[in-house]
Amino acid sequence: MKSIKFKTLFFVLCLLAFLFIFQWYFINYFLKGALEKQLINFMANIGQSVTGEIDTRHLQVFEGFDTTVTYSRLKERLEHYLEDFNIDNISIIDTNKKVVIDLKSGLKNGDDFGYLDLNEIQFNALKSGVIKRSSLYKNVYGKYTENVYIPVFTPKRECAGILILSASARFLNSIEDFRKNILWLYISLIVLSLGLGFLLSSSFAQPVINLSKIVDRIGGGDYRSPIPYRKRNDELGHLARKITEMMRKIELRDLFMRKISAGIAHEIRNPLTAIKGNLMLIKRKSNGKEIGEMIDDNLKQVDALEELVADFMNFAKPVTLDMKHIRIGEVLGYALKETEILRGQKEVELFYECPDDALIEGDMNYLKRALVNLIRNAAEAVPVGGMIEITCRSADGKLTLYIKDYGAGIDPEDADRIFEPFFTTKTTGTGLGLSIVKEIMEKHGGSIDFESVKGEYTRFRIEMPLARRDYA
Ligand code: ADP
Ligand code: MG
Helix, strand or coil: CCHHHHHHHHHHHHHHHHHHHHHHHHHHHHHHHHHHHHHHHHHHHHHHHHHHHCCHHHCCCCCCHHHCHHHHHHHHHHHHHHHHHCCCEEEEECCCCEEEEECCCCCCCCCECCCCCCCHHHHHHHHCCCCEECCCEECCCCCEEEEEEEEEECCCCCEEEEEEEEEECHHHHHHHHHHHHHHHHHHHHHHHHHHHHHHHHHHHHHHHHHHHHHHHHHHCCCCCCCCCCCCCCCHHHHHHHHHHHHHHHHHHHHHHHHHHHHHHHHHHHHHHHHHHHHHHHHHHHCCCHHHHHHHHHHHHHHHHHHHHHHHHHHHHCCCCCCCEEEEHHHHHHHHHHHCHHHHHHCCCEEEEECCCCCEEEECHHHHHHHHHHHHHHHHHHCCCCCEEEEEEEEECCEEEEEEEECCCCCCCCCCCCCCCCCCCCCCCCCCCHHHHHHHHHHHCCCEEEEEEECCCEEEEEEEEEECCHHHC
């Protein structure tokens, strides 16, 4: 029943997750790519102006070069660039990848330059004039860094060496920070939206859940519960008003049906009593055996009609209880007596085990009627010579009574409907028996349910509060 709430929350969370993934993608691929390109262009521009000012004759590799004036001039010039453009390192190597000069990473003239991540083809392309770049790497300080390689040419356009500019991709570090921040932002958003989701679900989902509970109760015959939310002027309000309208209509139809039932039952009962009286009179006066049997047969049918009329009358009358202390054995005794003929006809075997003195509080007539209806159904369900078991338990202030028959069983498809008035699977049934039982049990503060296996057995269980002993 909570699913609508969870769906709302789930939806909000999905939306957040989607936004999150989208942003992540945007930052990583789109923004990062664009900024990286800018950095490379910037460095390539610087690189070209630097190479333009370098006298290629000064790019030499030999022992002691770094003690010459040429070397210190070159170094001085490069250091200017380093400061002016906020670059992290500048190095120059010759075409054999030997270091000519390196400002920051501690390499000396003549050292092998180990950081070059270009294969021979790329290196050759570089030497012929194509500017290359390294992939991003984290430098020794843990900062994202990128190198740009720019060939340095002699006036005769021969490659004299490679200028290497290293710049930390500061924007990437700030993207990293930004990502951390955004993660926090999302965590707080998730918390916030969970709260929001709960709010949403309590203002929309909860009313729907409440209304559906009320509709369930209306289905069970409760037309009195007030229906909330009728004053809301949204769809929920509309729904609540429609349910109210529907409830009134069902109540009216229910009343109408009870009235008709009462009317018809009343009209039939009196002539039926007369017919029965006359039949008995005729039977007494005639002495032919054949006529006697015919009259008996008619009397049985009149009895069946009387049962039917009784069902209609009971259905039509509102149940008003006359509460007394009743021993369960006593009321069961009456009910068994009343169903004796029917059970006799089918040679039903009875297993009976009830503590007769268990005391309940109730209306003898109504309780008897309820039990008669249940035993009647059981006797109708079993085959000739079938078995009915009636057992009782009393515990925790409750009496539980089982009426079990080894008969036809109840189709799972019908299970939801058997307590509805007029639902019957019998050709001569009224379908009122169980609906009356249910009403009587509920009026007694009890309950009724059943379990059944088609073709094997049906067991009805009724539960009622035991009478408080101190009353007895
Ligand atoms: P009716 O007996 O007039 O059909 P009830 O309200 O007493 O009406 O029962 C409704 C339906 O429930 C029956 O038609 C039958 O299908 C089913 N039913 C009730 N009791 C039993 C039972 N003991 N075994 C099998 N089916 C039953
Ligand atoms: Mg019945």
